[in-house]
Every structure is written in structure tokens, then in C-alpha cells.
Amino acid sequence: MLNAPWAPLPASGVLYLHGFNSGYGSPKAVLMRAACAALALPCETPQLPHRPAAALQLADALLKELGPNPLLVGSSMGGFLVTCLAERHDLLAALVNPAVRPARLVSEWVGETFVNEHTGERFVIETAHGEELAALTPQRVSPERYLLLLGTADETLDPTDAFALYRGARTLLHPGGDHVFSMLETYLPAILAHGGHRLAPERVKAAASG
Numbered sequence: 001m002l003n004a005p006w007a008p009l010p011a012s013g014v015l016y017l018h019g020f021n022s023g024y025g026s027p028k029a030v031l032m033r034a035a036c037a038a039l040a041l042p043c044e045t046p047q048l049p050h051r052p053a054a055a056l057q058l059a060d061a062l063l064k065e066l067g068p069n070p071l072l073v074g075s076s077m078g079g080f081l082v083t084c085l086a087e088r089h090d091l092l093a094a095l096v097n098p099a100v101r102p103a104r105l106v107s108e109w110v111g112e113t114f115v116n117e118h119t120g121e122r123f124v125i126e127t128a129h130g131e132e133l134a135a136l137t138p139q140r141v142s143p144e145r146y147l148l149l150l151g152t153a154d155e156t157l158d159p160t161d162a163f164a165l166y167r168g169a170r171t172l173l174h175p176g177g178d179h180v181f182s183m184l185e186t187y188l189p190a191i192l193a194h195g196g197h198r199l200a201p202e203r204v205k206a207a208a209s210g
Contacts, residue, residue: 012067016045019078042066046058073094074094076099083095092145095166144168144169149171154178157179
């Protein structure tokens with residue numbers, strides 16, 4: 001458990017940010033809400049806009065509702081946005097297969113149309129998406145504030161990129177873990193412990209089945 005001077009423990013709430021084209025109803029978001037409910041811990045898992053700047057603005061506004069030192073949790077593109085917030089506000093964060101250099105990734109999708117299965121929204125990736133991501137990218141990260149969870153068989157992002165960027169962070173590798181990180185339930189105690197909360201194994205199972 002990391003106890004940083006800029007983030008007195010325990011965390012006052014949890015903000016979870018989903019990945020690109022995912023949503024409020026994703027399995028990881030549902031699990032996070034259930035785990036926090038088991039601890040009576042405030043939790044926000046917003047449906048994020050597809051434009052990065054708007055998504056970060058929404059997430060930033062929600063921080064005010066989670067007390068003085070929320071724990072940030074993000075998956076994939078949400079991990080990138082969480083990194084932006086963690087560096088901006090000096091907060092602890094847990095990252096699940098976070099996107100590294102997302103502007104480069106999104107540049108390969110310019111012109112493609114996506115449909116969000118959680119909202120039904122249809123949108124086209126524009127050059128502005130990449131420009132916003134490039135502008136938001138932190139100049140540096142403070143690895144000591146992060147818990148990094150990586151699946152070694154991530155089929156979407158190269159886990160070595162995240163390992164290099166956050167080198168020095170507390171890191172948990174799941175052998176054979178995919179990008180979806182479907183084994184998140186197993187790591188909920190570690191994530192919440194990073195924010196100073198203890199989630200017993202039996203409560204994890206209850207949260208997952210509830």
C-alpha cells in the first residue's frame with residue numbers, strides 16, 4: 001500500500017474512467033461500483049464523451065464530489081485520462097492496461113466510424129481527437145503515485161510501453177491477461193488497498209456476484 005504525502009489515506013472516494021468507446025455499463029465499471037458499495041465508499045463511473053478534452057473536463061468536475069483525496073482508477077484510454085488527472089491534482093491512481101501515446105494510436109483511426117454499444121452513439125474519429133490527446137499528454141509522470149496492472153497478452157496495447165513509462169510504479173503483471181483484463185475481480189483488493197481500504201476476499205465475491 002502506497003502512502004504518499006500528497007494523498008492522506010484512506011481515499012475519500014473512487015473515480016473510475018472507462019476505456020475508448022466503452023461505458024458506464026461495462027463489466028469493469030459495474031465491478032468497481034459494487035466493490036465500493038461493499039465498503040460504503042463514494043464512487044463515480046461516468047459515461048465519458050468520445051472527445052478526450054470533454055471527457056477529461058467531465059471527470060475533473062466529478063472529483064469535487066468525491067472528497068479531498070479520491071483514488072483514481074482507469075482502464076486503457078481511461079488510464080491515460082486518469083494519469084492526466086493524477087499529475088494535475090497530485091492524486092493516487094490505479095491503471096489497468098493504460099494507453100500510452102494515445103495520440104499516435106488514434107491517428108490510425110482517423111475517418112473511421114464507431115458506435116458505442118452502451119449509448120448507441122455513432123461518431124467519426126477526426127484529427128481533432130489526436131490533437132486533443134497530444135495537448136493533454138503530461139510532460140512527465142510520478143511513478144510512485146501509481147499502481148499498474150498489466151496483462152502480458154494484451155492484444156491491443158503493448159504492455160512494455162506502459163511498463164517503461166511508469167517504471168518504478170508498483171506493478172502487478174497477470175500472465176496471459178488480455179486487454180479487457182477480465183480477471184479484474186481478483187485485483188479489486190489490491191486496487192482499493194492502494195487507496196487505503198481493505199476489501200476482504202469474501203466481499204469481493206459478494207460484490208462480483210451482486
